[in-house]
Amino acid sequence: MSDPYDLVVIGGGSAGLTAARTAGRLGARVLLAERERLGGDCLWTGCVPSKALLHVAAQVHAARGAGRYGLHPRPHGRADSAAALGHVRQAIAEIEPHDSVEALRPLGVEVVHGAAEFTGPRGLRVGGRELAFRYALIATGSAPALVPVPGLAESQPLTSDTVWGLEELPERLVVLGGGPIGCELGQAFARLGSRVTVVEAAERLLPREEPRASHLLRERLESEGVSVRTGWAAEKAEQGALVGPGGKLPYDVLLAVTGRRATVQGLCVEAAHVEVDEHGNIRTDKRLRTTNPRVYAAGDVTGLSAFTHLGGVQGSAAAAHALLGVRRRLDYAAVPSVTYTDPEVARVGPTEDEAREKYGGKVRVRTLRHDRVDRAVVEGRTEGFTTLVLGPRGRIVGATVVAPRAGETIAHLAAAVRGGWTASRYAATVHPYPSWTDGPWHAALEEVYARLAAPRTRWITSAVLSARRKLRR
Ligand SMILES: Cc1cc2nc3c(=O)[nH]c(=O)nc-3n(C[C@H](O)[C@H](O)[C@H](O)COP(=O)(O)OP(=O)(O)OC[C@H]3O[C@@H](n4cnc5c(N)ncnc54)[C@H](O)[C@@H]3O)c2cc1C
């Protein structure tokens, strides 16, 4: 067996790639093992293809609406599936080189192709080699999980892994699951011309978001022809129909997007004394160390992250912890999440209800409807809103923005949450006009105006005004 590597990273997705790059930049001897394709879920079956498809769908949707401005005839029918999926493949092809063996080599990252398995607490086997490591990082991600609905597995539904292999747009698409994936893909396929039904067992779409965001998104989807069934738990799947409350939903294609499960099979984690928790995720402490202090974990496999941006940050932090012994605290309270539907639903921190559970009566909420945002008015998109959740000492602890490009707007609010800013501190930054960032800015200004109007402040300002009037008389 050769000298031990400083760090062996298992899995070349968002978390593993970022960890390997960090380790390489630190000058460590690092090996990255990947069993399929570098880039992982995000590049091949997740963020990149879904956002590329949503982009095509948005173009098609805009073209259909151009009749309003005199451009006729109004295009109808289904978009060209080959062209739509061609754009998806092109986006992947353009991003892929950034995640390639060639891009990693200058950073000193060695890549081995193969499925890694632990052979002991400080050793593993991959690509026919037995390796020793000082530290290892498990970044093996997650895979679609089918809910235990009778007949579902036998019906062989498409998942977010396999939907990209479709050659034709389905005539009737039933989407099982109204979470982020179901809403994004449901809207994309509907805009491209499929007849889409989204079914969700909970009482509303995107159950983790502000109820107002869920209702608004539902209205929007329905206005675009998507049939939405909430409180609709699938009971049975048959060939060609999903069965649930009130009867059958016939489909040509069934897409099951009901959550994901950590990928730990085949890793032989027991050999490394690495424990898995009751949900099947790798158990980690605050520093992302597993139950073996020589082995760390990052990304979807931990159950602490379901996003590329967070998986990458975890990977980088875990590499630095392991190699340098530094303690970089991860601030989960300020991690934004975005569902890239139109409008986008973006949030950082807790919802209003979650904040009230945590902070009780100290919570105040400012919501600004976007009919007060000039950018929304000029684009004819006033349906959205911004909510700021203020916690103890008036600090912004959470925010939700529902609007086109809310994913960009939320980044500044994430900085505010991370910095523990009050609404007035946030409002002191000048925001560009007319931009979507006017939503959060004016919501924060509303809080400032309310404070100015409070009796105590009003008493002080009145006293100052009156004193200055007398002085200058
Ligand atoms: C449809 C969809 C849309 C999404 N959209 C977004 C989005 O817009 N924004 C966002 O932030 N997140 C999004 N996500 C989530 C995001 O894709 C994941 O959070 C992210 O890709 C997880 O990264 P990871 O590195 O933890 O795992 P992965 O990307 O899954 O990488 C794990 C890698 O490990 C490899 N592997 C597994 N076992 C072994 C082994 N034994 N040996 C060697 N290699 C192994 C796998 O082949 C894989 O390449 C989306 C997900 C889906 C499904």
Ligand SMILES: NC(=O)c1ccc[n+]([C@@H]2O[C@H](COP(=O)([O-])OP(=O)(O)OC[C@H]3O[C@@H](n4cnc5c(N)ncnc54)[C@H](O)[C@@H]3O)[C@@H](O)[C@H]2O)c1
């Ligand atoms: N834009 C993004 O950042 C983005 C996009 C897509 C996915 N992701 C992440 O990927 C992960 C997986 O997403 P997802 O949408 O698959 O999972 P999810 O768990 O968020 O949503 C699945 C939905 O399916 C519903 N469901 C479960 N069983 C059902 C049944 N029998 N009948 C009807 N509905 C049922 C659940 O109530 C839930 O709302 C999430 O953690 C998400 O955050 C992120």
